[in-house]
Amino acid sequence: MNRSTLVVFVWAAWLTVLSAGLLLWTPGDWVEWAPFVAAAGGAWVLGAGLLLRGRGAPRRLAPRYSPGAVLVALGVASLAAGTSLGLWLVYLGGGLAIFGLGVAVRETLASRRTGSGAL
Amino acid sequence: MSVALERPARRESGGLVASVLSTDHKRVGLSIMVVAFWWFLLDGVFALLMRTELARPGLQLMTRDTYNQLFTEHGSGMIYLFVTPLALGLGVYFVPLMVGAAGIAWPRAALAAFWLLIAGGLTMDSGWFTAHGAAKFGWTAFYPLSDANRSPGLGMDLWIVGVSLATLAELVLAACILATILRHRAPGMTMLRLPVFAWSQVATTLMVLMSFPALIVAMALLWWDRHLGGVFDTPGGPAAYQHLFWFYGHPVVYVMFFPFVGIAAEVIAVFSRRRFFGYTAMVLSFLAFAGLSMSVWAHHMFATGQVTNQYFSLTSTALIVPAGVEYFDMIATMVGGAILLRTPMLFAVGFLLQFLIGGLTGIIVASPPLDYHVHDTQFVVAHLHYVLFAGSIFAFFAGVYYWWPKIFGFFLRERLGKLHFALMVVGTNLTFFPLHVLGYEGMARRVADYSPHSGWTDLNELSTLGSYLLAGSVLVFLANVLVSTRRRQPAPADPWQGHTLEWATTSPPPPGNFDSLPEIRSYAPLYDARVRT
Numbered sequence: 001m002n003r004s005t006l007v008v009f010v011w012a013a014w015l016t017v018l019s020a021g022l023l024l025w026t027p028g029d030w031v032e033w034a035p036f037v038a039a040a041g042g043a044w045v046l047g048a049g050l051l052l053r054g055r056g057a058p059r060r061l062a063p064r065y066s067p068g069a070v071l072v073a074l075g076v077a078s079l080a081a082g083t084s085l086g087l088w089l090v091y092l093g094g095g096l097a098i099f100g101l102g103v104a105v106r107e108t109l110a111s112r113r114t115g116s117g118a119l
Numbered sequence: 120m121s122v123a124l125e126r127p128a129r130r131e132s133g134g135l136v137a138s139v140l141s142t143d144h145k146r147v148g149l150s151i152m153v154v155a156f157w158w159f160l161l162d163g164v165f166a167l168l169m170r171t172e173l174a175r176p177g178l179q180l181m182t183r184d185t186y187n188q189l190f191t192e193h194g195s196g197m198i199y200l201f202v203t204p205l206a207l208g209l210g211v212y213f214v215p216l217m218v219g220a221a222g223i224a225w226p227r228a229a230l231a232a233f234w235l236l237i238a239g240g241l242t243m244d245s246g247w248f249t250a251h252g253a254a255k256f257g258w259t260a261f262y263p264l265s266d267a268n269r270s271p272g273l274g275m276d277l278w279i280v281g282v283s284l285a286t287l288a289e290l291v292l293a294a295c296i297l298a299t300i301l302r303h304r305a306p307g308m309t310m311l312r313l314p315v316f317a318w319s320q321v322a323t324t325l326m327v328l329m330s331f332p333a334l335i336v337a338m339a340l341l342w343w344d345r346h347l348g349g350v351f352d353t354p355g356g357p358a359a360y361q362h363l364f365w366f367y368g369h370p371v372v373y374v375m376f377f378p379f380v381g382i383a384a385e386v387i388a389v390f391s392r393r394r395f396f397g398y399t400a401m402v403l404s405f406l407a408f409a410g411l412s413m414s415v416w417a418h419h420m421f422a423t424g425q426v427t428n429q430y431f432s433l434t435s436t437a438l439i440v441p442a443g444v445e446y447f448d449m450i451a452t453m454v455g456g457a458i459l460l461r462t463p464m465l466f467a468v469g470f471l472l473q474f475l476i477g478g479l480t481g482i483i484v485a486s487p488p489l490d491y492h493v494h495d496t497q498f499v500v501a502h503l504h505y506v507l508f509a510g511s512i513f514a515f516f517a518g519v520y521y522w523w524p525k526i527f528g529f530f531l532r533e534r535l536g537k538l539h540f541a542l543m544v545v546g547t548n549l550t551f552f553p554l555h556v557l558g559y560e561g562m563a564r565r566v567a568d569y570s571p572h573s574g575w576t577d578l579n580e581l582s583t584l585g586s587y588l589l590a591g592s593v594l595v596f597l598a599n600v601l602v603s604t605r606r607r608q609p610a611p612a613d614p615w616q617g618h619t620l621e622w623a624t625t626s627p628p629p630p631g632n633f634d635s636l637p638e639i640r641s642y643a644p645l646y647d648a649r650v651r652t
Contacts, residue, residue: 007406018414026427070139077234083276
C-alpha cells in the first residue's frame with residue numbers, strides 16, 4: 001500500500017472512531033448518526049478503490065478544448081432546472097447531455113488518434 | 120540538479136474560446152476564481168443594502184420581504200458561489216503546479232464543473248425575476264419555513280436547483296484535485312513532501328467528498344417535499360432536515376477555511392525567509408481537524424433540544440487542539456525569521472489575528488448554555504463573519520497579492536495593496552465587532568428592523584459605516600488591478616524567493632507547466648536549492 005492510499009485509510013479510521021463514539025452515545029437515534037456512519041463508510045470505499053487501482057496509472061491525453069464537456073454540463077443543468085421550469089426543459093437538457101457525451105467521445109477518439117491534447 | 124520532463128510543446132491561443140472551452144487547469148482554475156469573485160461583488164452589494172437598512176430603526180429602503188430575499192441571496196451566494204468555489208478554484212490552479220504535475224486529473228470533468236457552477240449560480244439568482252421573488256428562507260432553508268405553504272413560488276425551487284448544481288460542481292472539482300494529489304505527483308514528491316497548501320487541499324477535498332452529498336440529498340428531498348409532500352412533514356422531519364443540512368453545513372465552514380490556512384502558512388514561511396516550522400504537526404493537525412470538523416455539525420442544533428449536546432460540545436471544544444497546533448506553527452515560523460512586511464504578509468498576519476476572534480467566539484457557541492443565550496442573534500453573525508471574512512478573505516487576499524505575479528506575470532502595486540489592507544482591517548472590525556455586543560444584548564439576526572428604544576442604533580450605525588469602508592477597500596483593490604494591468608511591472612519566475620514548485624516555472628506558467636523540475640527532497644524544494652547553493 002502506498003502512502004497516498006494510507007492517508008485515505010487513516011482518514012477513514014479517524015472518521016470511524018468519531019462516528020462510533022456518536023453511535024455508542026445515541027444508539028437509538030439513527031437520524032443523528034446515520035450521515036456520519038455513511039461518510040466513514042464512504043471514506044473506506046474511497047481507500048479501497050485507490051488500493052485496487054494502484055498508483056501511477058498512465059495518464060491519457062485529454063483534448064485541449066472540450067465543447068463536449070461544456071455541453072454535458074449545460075445539459076445536466078438544463079435537465080435539473082427543468083424540474084422546476086417544465087418538462088420541455090428536462091427533455092431539452094437530457095438531449096443536450098446525451099449529445100454532449102457523444103461529442104466528448106469523439107473528442108477522446110480524435111485526440112488519441114492524433115496524439116495531441118492536454119495532459 | 121534538475122529533472123527534465125517530456126511535455127507536449129504547444130502554444131495555446133488566448134481569447135474567448137480558449138477561456139470557455141480550455142481543459143488547461145490554469146484557465147479553468149482562474150475562470151472559477153473570476154466567476155466566484157463576481158458573486159462576491161454582487162452579494163457584497165446585497166450586504167451593503169442590508170447594512171444601510173439596519174443603520175436606523177424603522178424601514179427606510181425596503182420591505183421586510185425584500186430584506187428576507189437579500190439576506191438569503193447574500194448568504195447563499197457567499198457560501199455556495201464565492202468562498203467554497205474560490206477555495207477549490209485555488210486548488211485547481213495551484214495544486215498541479217505545487218505537486219509538479221503537468222495538469223489536473225480529469226480535466227474535462229473540471230471544465231464541466233466550472234460550467235455547472237455558473238449554471239447553478241444563474242439558476243439561483245434567476246429567482247429575483249419570478250413572481251414571488253428570490254428565495255427568502257435563509258441560506259439554510261430550514262424546514263418547515265421552506266415548505267411549499269410557507270415559502271411558495273418558483274424562486275424557491277430555482278434556489279434549490281441552483282444550490283444542488285453548485286454543490287455538484289464543487290464535488291467534481293474536489294475529486295479532480297484529490298486525484299491529482301494522490302495519483303499525479305512528480306517523481307520525488309512523496310506525500311510527506313507535499314507543500315502545506317497541498318495538504319490543506321487534501322483535508323478540504325476529503326471533507327467535500329464525504330459531506331457535500333448530504334446537501335444534495337437534502338435539496339432533493341426538500342424539492343420532493345415541496346412538490347409531492349411526505350418527506351419532512353412528520354414529527355421528526357424538521358430535525359432530520361437539519362441533520363442532513365448541517366452535516367454539510369459545518370464541514371463547509373472548514374472547506375472555506377483550510378485552503379486559506381494553507382495560503383497563510385505558505386506566505387508566512389516565504390516572507391519570514393524560513394522553512395515552515397512544525398511541518399509534520401501541521402499535516403497531522405489538518406487531518407485531525409478535518410475529521411473532528413465532520414463530527415461537530417449538531418452544535419448548530421443545540422437550541423432544538425433534539426441532539427446529544429455532550430458529544431457535540433465535546434468534539435466542538437476539541438477543535439481547539441488542532442487549531443492551536445496550526446497557530447503555534449505559523450507563529451513559530453515567524454519567530455526568528457527575517458520578516459518582510461509586504462502586502463501578502465500583511466494580509467496573512469491580519470488573517471492570523473482576526474481569525475483568532477472568530478475562533479475564540481467559537482468556543483462560546485460550542486458551549487450549550489452560552490449558545491442558548493446567543494443563538495439566532497447578531498452574535499452568531501459576528502462569529503461567522505470573523506471566521507469567514509476576517510479570516511478566510513484576508514488569507515485569500517494574501518494569496519492574491521502573493522500569486523498574482525505568478526498567474527499574470529506582473530505585480531500588483533504595493534502602496535495600493537497596503538491601503539487596501541489598512542481600509543479592510545478597519546472596515547472589517549468596525550462592521551463585525553459591534554455585532555457581538557448587539558447579539559449579546561439580544562438583537563436577533565435576519566431582522567430588517569428593531570425598536571428605536573432598544574439602544575442599538577449607535578452600534579448599528581457604526582457597523583454600517585464599517586461596511587462602507589469595507590466596500591471602499593474592495594474598490595481600492597479593483598483600482599489596483601486596473602492600474603497594475605495598464606502599467607505593468609513585469610515579474611520574474613520567482614519574485615518572492617518562494618519555497619514551492621510553482622515558482623520553478625515561468626510567470627505565467629506555460630501549458631504543461633514545467634520544462635524541468637528541481638530535485639525534490641522536501642516540501643520546500645526551491646528553498647533547499649537556495650540553501651545548497
